[in-house]
Amino acid sequence: MKLAAINVPISTVWTSPDAPRDIDAPATAAQPDVAGWAKSMDTETRLGLHGRTLTQLLFAEPVLVRSERDGWSEITAPWQPSSQDELGYPGWIPSSHLGELPESASDPIAIAVPTASLLAEPGGQALAELSFGTVLASMEHADGYTRVATPDGGSGWLADAVLRSAAEPSGAEERLRLGELFLGLEYLWGGTSAHGLDCSGLIHTVGRVLGLRTPRDAHDQADTLENIPIEEAQPGDLYFFARDGKPVHHVGFVSEAGMLHASETGKRLENEPLTDERRATLVAAARF
Structure with a gap:
């Protein structure tokens, strides 16, 4: 087993090397086009991701490589806690998406806008377009920009305006704003990026920007976070949903309107009152 880091903006994690379909080629390419891939899929095609994709990894995110086969690597993602594996979320990614861990640095910062350009120098050429939730180690600051460590011994610059310190305190308003x-x-099964989120992916990725290592899946979030009585839930807390005798299958942020959530495939992220069906399956609440 070895440590590595994601060296592309977004790497989608698959159940096996055989899981991707022809239409998924943009996501598995050596230089993936996740934005184009997401735009290419209609609802039926997105439904076909169930049982194929698991989660997504963001630029410079560390992974443990367990094995390699035919250009694919079996990995676990320690930044995405999971009951499936004590070392992190398991799955498969193209080996071309892996590089060496960034050099040691300090003061982790997160991208707190939907997308941001990683620059070769302050105000200079764009090297990559990075997603919300990407966490990087800062190296120095100059004229409104921060230099960050990148995989394979490199570095780049990000405008301070797109960044948030992981150590900065936050409250309910900040969680909901993000x-x-x-x-x-549009909802994306397994999504944790600006190009598509699922219900628990929204919670996990917002948590990452706030410096929190939140479990990846809704049932693990319900089991791990501080549970509170449902009637005491306030905006910024979490609602969890399950059917009789089944594990938690859905999560959303409590909001003034009702719930801010990524609903399901075929729908879009919305802030709406709880429907009767949702109320009938509301089983728990937690403090985020």
Whole structure:
């Protein structure tokens, strides 16, 4: 087993090397086009991701490589806690998406806008377009920009205006503000990026920007976070949903309107009152 880091903006994690379909080629390419891939899929095609995709990894995110086969690597993602594996979320990614861990640095910062350009120098050429939730180690500051460590011994610059310190305190308003950046974004099974989110992916990725290592899946979030009585839930807390005798299958942020959430495939991220069906399956609440 070895440590590595994601060296592309977004790497989608698959159940096996055989899981991707022909239409998924943009996501598995050596230089993936996740934005183009997401735009290419209609609802039926997105439904076909169930049982194929698991989660997504963001630029410079560390992974443990367990094995390699035919250009694919079996990995676990320690930044995405999971009951499936004590070392992190498991799955498969193209080996071309892996590089060496960034050089040691300090003061982790997160991209807190939907997308941001990683620059070769302050105000200079764009090297990559990075997603919300990407966490990087800062190296120095100059004239409104921060230099960050990147995989394979490199570095780049990000405008301070797109960044948030992981150590900065946050409250309910900040959680909801960050979630609302994606109102109208189409649901993507396994999504943790600005190009598509699922219900627990929204919670996990917002948590990452706030410096929190939140479990990846809704049932693990319900089991791990501080549970509170449902009637005591306040905006910024979490609602969890399950059917009789089944594990938690859905999560959303409590909001003034009702719930801010990524609903399901075929729908978009929305802030709406709880429907009767949702109320009938509301089983728990937690403090985020």
